[in-house]
Amino acid sequence: xxxxxxxxxxxxxxxxxxxxxxxxxxxxxxxxxxxxxxxxxxxxxxxxxxxxxxxxxxxxxxxxxxxxxxxxxxxxxxxxxxxxxxxxxxxxxxxxxxxxxxxxxxxxxxxxxxxxxxxxxxxxxxxxxxxxxxxxxxxxxxxxxxxxxxxxxxxxxxxxxxxxxxxxxxxxxxxxxxxxxxxxxxxxxxxxxxxxxxxxxxxxxxxxxxxxxxxxxxxxxxxxxxxxxxxxxxxxxxxxxxxxxxxxxxxxxxxxxxxxxxxxxxxxxxxxxxxxxxxxxxxxxxxxxxxxxxxxxxxxxxxxxxxxxxxxxxxxxxxxxxxxxxxxxxxxxxxxxxxxxxxxxxxxxxxxxxxxxxxxxxxxxxxxxxxxxxxxxxxxxxxxxxxxxxxxxxxxxxxxxxxxxxxxxxxxxxxxxxxxxxxxxxxxxxxxxxxxxxxxxxxxxxxxxxxxxxxxxxxxxxxxxxxxxxxxxxxxxxxxxxxxxxxxxxxxxxxxxxxxxxxxxxxxxxxxxxxxxxxxxxxxxxxxxxxxxxxxxxxxxxxxxxxxxxxxxxxxxx
Amino acid sequence: xxxxxxxxxxxxxxxxxxxxxxxxxxxxxxxxxxxxxxxxxxxxxxxxxxxxxxxxxxxxxxxxxxxxxxxxxxxxxxxxxxxxxxxxxxxxxxxxxxxxxxxxxxxxxxxxxxxxxxxxxxxxxxxxxxxxxxxxxxxxxxxxxxxxxxxxxxxxxxxxxxxxxxxxxxxxxxxxxxxxxxxxxxxxxxxxxxxxxxxxxxxxxxxxxxxxxxxxxxxxxxxxxxxxxxxxxxxxxxxxxxxxxxxxxxxxxxxxxxxxxxxxxxxxxxxxxxxxxxxxxxxxxxxxxxxxxxxxxxxxxxxxxxxxxxxxxxxxxxxxxxx
Numbered sequence: 001x002x003x004x005x006x007x008x009x010x011x012x013x014x015x016x017x018x019x020x021x022x023x024x025x026x027x028x029x030x031x032x033x034x035x036x037x038x039x040x041x042x043x044x045x046x047x048x049x050x051x052x053x054x055x056x057x058x059x060x061x062x063x064x065x066x067x068x069x070x071x072x073x074x075x076x077x078x079x080x081x082x083x084x085x086x087x088x089x090x091x092x093x094x095x096x097x098x099x100x101x102x103x104x105x106x107x108x109x110x111x112x113x114x115x116x117x118x119x120x121x122x123x124x125x126x127x128x129x130x131x132x133x134x135x136x137x138x139x140x141x142x143x144x145x146x147x148x149x150x151x152x153x154x155x156x157x158x159x160x161x162x163x164x165x166x167x168x169x170x171x172x173x174x175x176x177x178x179x180x181x182x183x184x185x186x187x188x189x190x191x192x193x194x195x196x197x198x199x200x201x202x203x204x205x206x207x208x209x210x211x212x213x214x215x216x217x218x219x220x221x222x223x224x225x226x227x228x229x230x231x232x233x234x235x236x237x238x239x240x241x242x243x244x245x246x247x248x249x250x251x252x253x254x255x256x257x258x259x260x261x262x263x264x265x266x267x268x269x270x271x272x273x274x275x276x277x278x279x280x281x282x283x284x285x286x287x288x289x290x291x292x293x294x295x296x297x298x299x300x301x302x303x304x305x306x307x308x309x310x311x312x313x314x315x316x317x318x319x320x321x322x323x324x325x326x327x328x329x330x331x332x333x334x335x336x337x338x339x340x341x342x343x344x345x346x347x348x349x350x351x352x353x354x355x356x357x358x359x360x361x362x363x364x365x366x367x368x369x370x371x372x373x374x375x376x377x378x379x380x381x382x383x384x385x386x387x388x389x390x391x392x393x394x395x396x397x398x399x400x401x402x403x404x405x406x407x408x409x410x411x412x413x414x415x416x417x418x419x420x421x422x423x424x425x426x427x428x429x430x431x432x433x434x435x436x437x438x439x440x441x442x443x444x445x446x447x448x449x450x451x452x453x454x455x456x457x458x459x460x461x462x463x464x465x466x467x468x469x470x471x472x473x474x475x476x477x478x479x480x481x482x483x484x485x486x487x488x489x490x491x492x493x494x495x496x497x498x499x500x501x502x503x504x505x506x507x508x509x510x511x512x513x514x515x516x517x518x519x520x521x522x523x524x525x526x527x528x529x530x531x532x533x534x535x536x537x538x539x540x541x542x543x544x545x546x547x548x549x550x551x552x553x554x555x556x557x558x
Numbered sequence: 559x560x561x562x563x564x565x566x567x568x569x570x571x572x573x574x575x576x577x578x579x580x581x582x583x584x585x586x587x588x589x590x591x592x593x594x595x596x597x598x599x600x601x602x603x604x605x606x607x608x609x610x611x612x613x614x615x616x617x618x619x620x621x622x623x624x625x626x627x628x629x630x631x632x633x634x635x636x637x638x639x640x641x642x643x644x645x646x647x648x649x650x651x652x653x654x655x656x657x658x659x660x661x662x663x664x665x666x667x668x669x670x671x672x673x674x675x676x677x678x679x680x681x682x683x684x685x686x687x688x689x690x691x692x693x694x695x696x697x698x699x700x701x702x703x704x705x706x707x708x709x710x711x712x713x714x715x716x717x718x719x720x721x722x723x724x725x726x727x728x729x730x731x732x733x734x735x736x737x738x739x740x741x742x743x744x745x746x747x748x749x750x751x752x753x754x755x756x757x758x759x760x761x762x763x764x765x766x767x768x769x770x771x772x773x774x775x776x777x778x779x780x781x782x783x784x785x786x787x788x789x790x791x792x793x794x795x796x797x798x799x800x801x802x803x804x805x806x807x808x809x810x811x812x813x814x815x816x817x818x819x820x821x822x823x824x825x826x827x828x829x830x831x832x833x834x835x836x837x838x839x840x841x842x843x844x845x846x847x848x849x850x851x852x853x854x855x856x857x858x859x860x861x862x863x864x865x866x867x868x869x870x871x872x873x874x875x876x877x878x879x880x881x
Contacts (some may be wrong), residue, residue, distance in 0.1 A: 148598040171707040187703070188712040197702040209708055217777040223839040226851075237839040 009073035014028045024221035024380035033255045037289050041065040044291035046264045048405045049118020050531040052297030052516030053243030060254035067257045072114035074260040080232030085383040086512035088233040091122040095321035098430040102446030110482040117244030124232050125213040127167045128525035129158045129345045143370035145519035148501035157533035167239040171212030175359045184216045190217020193355035193377040195354045199465030205360040213241040229349040267310040275511045297514040300484035303517040304427040305441040327427040329486035331522045334455045338462040340471025346411050354378035362524045369453035372524035378412035391479040415460040418524040434465035455462035483527050502541040584594040617870035618732030623661025625725035627861030630654035631856030639850040657725050672733035680729035687723025711776040717769035724762040728867045753876030756802035758870040765797035796821045798868045807879025820865035827858025
């Protein structure tokens with residue numbers, strides 16, 4: 001490391017002095033507009049991930065003055081994402097948290113990110129649409145809660161999100177209503193992905209190459225995927241269409257400011273009951289940015305944490321919490337897996353890990369539990385594979401060594417399953433404090449009987465699929481979960497939800513939540529594309545409301 | 559512009575161009591002389607002069623050679639990338655090399671009769687292409703999903719071996735042209751040679767367009783230039799096809815122009831592919847990987863080879879009317 005402070009992204013903020021790192025050029029910079037802290041900006045957006053990124057870009061492109069804040073650093077993908085699993089732990093939110101409940105969550109790489117671009121910097125790029133019925137799962141399928149969004153409108157925004165992120169997907173998608181062609185073609189399948197296909201066909205299920213947010217051909221300054229396999233980490237070729245290389249550069253171009261290493265600790269609310277700005281720590285000092293609107297996009301743990309931590313005398317239970325639902329209905333997704341060994345070499349680490357998918361059980365309702373799930377091909381890197389062997393199988397010593405030698409013959413299927421909302425699963429504040437002196441989040445989680453039934457069903461199905469292709473020594477990884485949702489759900493009224501369909505809080509008209517927290521249900525697919533679509537819609541809605549004069553004074557039934 | 563729009567614009571553009579070119583050709587035909595569906599009524603073409611026959615044959619040898627060179631280089635790269643997993647993957651390298659060698663020999667040769675060695679090589683090259691197509695078809699079909707878009711994109715390219723067959727076919731026809739050097743009428747299998755070469759070339763161009771179209775679609779037409787090889791050669795192929803069926807013995811400026819442009823496009827395309835390699839991670843610094851994984855640099859000149867054959871055919875049609 002040189003003595004230049006900008007050479008260590010964690011040491012000091014990089015986006016200062018009217019410039020920000022150019023993620024497409026080694027050592028490059030791009031100009032960035034900067035705003036005065038004392039002049040209220042139109043919007044402060046807390047978080048720059050799948051929710052914050054598109055919103056910041058959309059608002060800036062709509063002519064608003066926008067400051068995006070992220071607690072994490074501004075990485076340079078071409079220089080700072082080494083092919084090393086341990087080195088890349090820097091991308092995760094590993095600040096202290098307290099986890100408890102019947103099934104305490106493992107917090108970290110599977111469900112968080114701490115970087116400009118959020119967890120999209122290291123996500124596995126799986127970009128799926130919800131099944132349309134899930135937007136009305138209470139009404140049409142009899143579980144969970146309805147969304148205040150219409151699936152047809154979402155279908156349109158999914159298309160826009162897919163174009164904005166240059167999703168590489170199959171020519172025709174086997175499930176759900178017709179969708180436009182993906183902007184890029186699906187990637188070449190690796191051995192593990194083909195085995196998923198063989199297994200699915202043996203079971204009579206359809207399967208397809210997975211739509212992924214990594215380009216299969218050059219796009220702008222993004223190189224095409226080189227199938228390096230470090231996909232649940234930072235992508236060093238910029239093939240991964242993370243927020244860091246898509247909406248964030250767009251936002252800068254449109255005049256937004258992004259502040260890296262800026263940890264927001266509190267939202268200030270004025271005497272008139274409106275948010276006035278945010279207190280944030282940057283460069284070792286607490287600062288205050290004035291704003292006409294505050295958007296919280298910190299995902300399902302940090303968003304409720306910030307809302308709860310901003311409690312005042314007038315809002316003793318936290319901001320936007322008159323319903324008492326902030327922090328409640330936390331959901332994760334079941335991420336169990338089945339693994340086995342093939343006689344032939346598979347080399348599952350080549351290419352993106354989730355190259356093929358079957359959504360069969362998302363669209364087939366002939367099952368005795370609620371919710372759906374999909375499964376995808378797998379390709380864990382060696383350290384992750386060791387962790388699975390020691391954690392799920394308890395292997396150690398020579399047996400572990402022998403097992404690891406089969407790495408190139410290993411094959412696996414991993415589910416993404418819908419867990420149902422439950423108010424007992426929640427985020428609250430714990431009395432412990434973190435490095436900023438802020439109370440840490442306490443995350444309480446337990447699986448319901450329905451969740452367990454879904455997981456067992458999926459494990460059985462995946463095992464059948466693996467055995468159908470001749471896998472030996474099949475074993476199950478029973479304990480894994482990943483993506484989050486809930487904790488600030490959107491809904492139809494202030495009693496049963498935190499925000500409305502436009503992600504505006506019912507209680508404070510200039511306070512918004514825009515991330516996975518607003519999900520009333522999580523569905524059986526990875527949430528990233530849905531978050532992006534909602535954020536793009538929210539930006540459009542805010543622009544429309546500003547145009548018709550309802551941005552500051554929402555028209556709402558009392 | 560969104561890709562779907564681009565595709566729509568390009569597709570309609572191609573259709574319009576194709577229609578316009580065929581239309582223009584017909585207008586020109588009507589303006590020139592009365593239209594007759596000619597092949598059926600074709601008389602024997604005018605005898606070739608010795609010098610003219612040798613010239614036409616050498617032009618075809620050269621075209622076959624350019625095509626063989628393109629096939630040789632592209633196949634070498636692609637089969638090396640495939641680690642020569644099957645021993646048969648060496649075969650096209652041998653036959654394309656031979657085809658290239660005898661084409662060079664033919665191009666230099668000013669003697670007035672077919673060469674048995676060249677004939678043998680050309681037939682062998684043509685057969686290799688046919689067998690190769692079978693292998694590639696097997697490769698596609700045996701993958702998970704069978705004859706799917708996914709496998710058409712990423713398995714062995716179905717259209718590629720046909721280029722070797724075309725090289726062989728053009729070379730074989732070159733020998734037939736050369737055989738007429740003694741003042742006979744240029745005929746093959748009972749048909750006027752010029753028309754046969756034009757027809758084969760036109761079909762070959764369309765096959766190559768299909769191949770380029772498929773692979774450029776796989777590349778999501780990430781550069782607008784990627785539409786050119788599916789826009790221009792079909793015009794040339796349509797005009798040449800029209801000439802193959804139309805009246806002979808007259809100047810066809812538009813056919814010649816479109817073929818010349820296609821000739822140039824083949825080389826320009828290679829330059830674009832050089833740039834495409836640069837757009838891969840690491841660019842030319844990482845050439846050992848990117849030359850194999852990026853767009854194949856030797857592929858576009860196969861358009862050049864075919865267009866050169868088309869020009870030779872056009873010369874035969876113009877100079878030796880058969881109607």
